[in-house]
Amino acid sequence: MSLPHVLLGLLSRGPASGWDLHARMSRDPSLGWDADLAQIYPALRLLLRGGFIAMKRRRSVKGPARREYRVTSAGLREFREWLAEPPGLPRTKDTALARLAFLEKLRPVDRRARLVAYRGLVAEALRAAAPVSTAAKRRRRALLETELAWVDAEAMLLAVQAGDG
């Protein structure tokens, strides 16, 4: 049950609509959480009913009326409690990684292709990672760089083995 808490956290940085929250989440992968609008709207409604956030309708510059939310003191308290919970590594669930884990099942040629494709993804993500400012962003950047280095190392290894064979 993290989504509501992440929403509270984002709102603690400033009022926002569901649309805004979604934009913030998908724009910033260093946040560690991303959700669909179809999930955000009901979550906001629940938070509202629970008194953790407050809502105000506002005319939109473009499009239908916005619903702008802000955290209440109860919401802030709830958020802080969540922050204080002991951390725990999550159950990994990563399709790209799962595929890479079975790299040995492919012929070297295909293996190489797989690595190249993955490298493209990582390089792209790295380009998108803005010049570093927050701790979370520094972390993301470092991890992406390591990932890239790993891909290159594995590709090199493959090349060497091909040379031997």
Add this chain to the structure above:
Amino acid sequence: MSLPHVLLGLLSRGPASGWDLHARMSRDPSLGWDADLAQIYPALRLLLRGGFIAMKRRRSVKGPARREYRVTSAGLREFREWLAEPPGLPRTKDTALARLAFLEKLRPVDRRARLVAYRGLVAEALRAAAPVSTAAKRRRRALLETELAWVDAEAMLLAVQAGDG
């Protein structure tokens, strides 16, 4: 829809029961996938009905009869097709990370405590990471090491700032 394919992949390394598959997944985090038994059993049943795997009952050394599965050629074909699909980075969903992203919401003292707690988790995972053999394991190890370095760098930064204040 990754779980069935990961199961096929694991079975392609050798026959196993649901129990075994679960054990393999949770023992090896470099695999990038982990699922609950309650999810594995129904998945195996579907794969069986689809003809992707075959089942044989076997007496267990200890406990009730095991159901041992192996991939069929249809299963192997299906697995290879999945492997060939273009990769894509998944939607991030990581509670620990989400909490760290809001580090700035804490007082420096608590921030430090949070980092220390997280460091413990990462260090533990790193200890558990077996001496490196497969590409996926090398990747995991490298990422954990980077993570550890990041935590330490952030802690250092905090200390410096505290010195300034």
Add this chain to the structure above:
DNA sequence: CGGCAGTATATGGAGAGTTATATACTTTCC
């Protein structure tokens, strides 16, 4: 004027994943 793109809200339904619970067989320890 009509259509398209962008902003904004919302719901329905399918599928994925978790938690709790039940059953059953074996070995070990008291």
Add this chain to the structure above:
DNA sequence: GGAAAGTATATAACTCTCCATATACTGCCG
């Protein structure tokens, strides 16, 4: 002999997540 611990399978009930779809308002382009 009984309780506990480990192996093994299974289901029910629930929550979470994703995808498709609907509605509606605005500005812009042709």
